[in-house]
Amino acid sequence: MSEALAINDPIKLRQQLADLAEQCVHEAKRQGASTAEAGASTSAGLSVTARLREVETVEHIRDKGIGVTVFFGHRKGSASTSDFSGDAIKETVASACAIARHTGEDEYSGLADAELMATHFPDLDLYHPWSVSAEDAIALALETEAGALDADTRITNSDGATVGSHDTAHAYANSHGFIGIRGSTRHSLSVRCIAGVGDSMQRDYWYDSARNHADMHSPAHIGAKAAERAIARLAPRKVTTGQYPVLMPPEVATSLFGHFTGAIRGANLYRKASFLVDHVGKPVFAPHIRIHEQPHLLRAAGSTAFDNDGVATTTRDLVTDGVLQGYVLDTYAARRLGLNTTANAGGVHNLTITSGDKSMAELLAEMDRGIIVAELMGMGVSLLTGDYSRGASGFWVENGEIQYPIEEFTIAGNLRDMFKNLVAVGTDVDARGNIRTGSVLLDKLTVAGG
Numbered sequence: 001m002s003e004a005l006a007i008n009d010p011i012k013l014r015q016q017l018a019d020l021a022e023q024c025v026h027e028a029k030r031q032g033a034s035t036a037e038a039g040a041s042t043s044a045g046l047s048v049t050a051r052l053r054e055v056e057t058v059e060h061i062r063d064k065g066i067g068v069t070v071f072f073g074h075r076k077g078s079a080s081t082s083d084f085s086g087d088a089i090k091e092t093v094a095s096a097c098a099i100a101r102h103t104g105e106d107e108y109s110g111l112a113d114a115e116l117m118a119t120h121f122p123d124l125d126l127y128h129p130w131s132v133s134a135e136d137a138i139a140l141a142l143e144t145e146a147g148a149l150d151a152d153t154r155i156t157n158s159d160g161a162t163v164g165s166h167d168t169a170h171a172y173a174n175s176h177g178f179i180g181i182r183g184s185t186r187h188s189l190s191v192r193c194i195a196g197v198g199d200s201m202q203r204d205y206w207y208d209s210a211r212n213h214a215d216m217h218s219p220a221h222i223g224a225k226a227a228e229r230a231i232a233r234l235a236p237r238k239v240t241t242g243q244y245p246v247l248m249p250p251e252v253a254t255s256l257f258g259h260f261t262g263a264i265r266g267a268n269l270y271r272k273a274s275f276l277v278d279h280v281g282k283p284v285f286a287p288h289i290r291i292h293e294q295p296h297l298l299r300a301a302g303s304t305a306f307d308n309d310g311v312a313t314t315t316r317d318l319v320t321d322g323v324l325q326g327y328v329l330d331t332y333a334a335r336r337l338g339l340n341t342t343a344n345a346g347g348v349h350n351l352t353i354t355s356g357d358k359s360m361a362e363l364l365a366e367m368d369r370g371i372i373v374a375e376l377m378g379m380g381v382s383l384l385t386g387d388y389s390r391g392a393s394g395f396w397v398e399n400g401e402i403q404y405p406i407e408e409f410t411i412a413g414n415l416r417d418m419f420k421n422l423v424a425v426g427t428d429v430d431a432r433g434n435i436r437t438g439s440v441l442l443d444k445l446t447v448a449g450g
Contacts (some may be wrong), residue, residue, distance in 0.1 A: 147223020250430030266333020295349035
């Protein structure tokens with residue numbers, strides 16, 4: 001590409017990327033491909049970390065790339081480059097074509113059907129650049145860490161505070177004539193601190209993340225929250241082995257629903273590697289549970305008008321009244337299963353678990369006696385069988401109130417039972433990520449103490 005990228009003009013930059021993606025597709029057709037797709041992207045960012053009231057790292061990030069996939073009938077080849085010149089594009093396309101010509105046929109490969117391409121591109125309010133200088137970012141990181149270090153004399157150390165700001169532009173084109181353009185930003189503040197009293201030391205963190213930096217909590221709030229969480233974990237005790245109800249705060253509960261989406265993801269289904277194979281139309285959750293995608297939410301982490309195949313995204317229920325309504329499928333997986341794509345190439349889009357009407361305090365009162373899981377460790381989860389076993393730390397609850405911290409225990413069960421015995425979802429929704437849920441109260445799980 002002879003023209004320099006307009007890195008200071010986001011509208012022009014996105015159009016340049018769209019032109020590059022189109023150029024790749026046209027070149028693929030010229031070299032004999034029957035169909036092709038290409039994506040061009042740039043990203044820029046700043047990341048600053050401060051530790052113990054001093055600057056530790058300042059990192060400026062700038063990246064770019066083009067990925068090309070070509071199809072010769074049902075033969076597929078892919079190649080990529082970070083060189084946007086015309087010669088590099090020709091060579092990259094030629095590499096993809098050479099791979100395709102020597103690859104075996106796969107009857108399921110190919111572009112998504114043309115009639116499924118997105119035609120409506122609403123403004124989802126995802127682009128909010130933050131012209132924060134390195135000096136200002138350093139000051140914010142120091143302020144965030146100070147919010148933790150100065151919150152309490154029991155905060156004795158810090159693993160550092162980080163300020164991040166990232167700006168991404170992406171264009172996707174294919175030989176159906178589809179062109180989709182995305183521009184987005186993501187900003188974050190985080191800190192991890194250490195609390196200590198006597199021989200007891202505990203570590204915890206807090207963070208915020210948003211499309212618009214103005215939507216984030218203040219550095220002082222984030223630092224104080226991290227300190228509060230670390231102090232609450234001091235002087236932990238052991239828990240007696242038994243079966244107890246378990247409450248997962250939102251930041252922990254997201255992993256539970258991550259296992260659910262993994263179990264209904266196309267690749268696991270056509271490989272018969274999921275305990276939810278052939279479960280559409282069957283109850284998989286408690287009857288009061290609704291789980292749905294909201295891909296067009298303004299400013300949200302997972303919002304998009306089209307998936308990575310160019311397919312139009314839509315609001316849809318995955319679970320209604322506890323019953324599984326559909327899977328999470330991209331074009332390839334859908335064809336393998338004899339189904340239609342659900343516009344999930346690249347993942348789910350703002351997966352939302354509908355809340356009940358109880359706060360976390362009210363859920364604790366309902367639980368009465370049991371465990372809050374504040375942190376999970378290990379990956380003892382089988383999507384094939386649903387067996388679930390993970391190390392944890394958290395708090396012991398008695399009479400609906402936190403009594404003391406606990407650690408070095410394991411929670412175990414089976415995802416089938418955990419989903420169906422999900423008692424309630426709280427109103428304290430965590431909207432920072434792509435899975436949006438409140439606290440989750442689960443019926444009795446097996447807890448193995450130390």
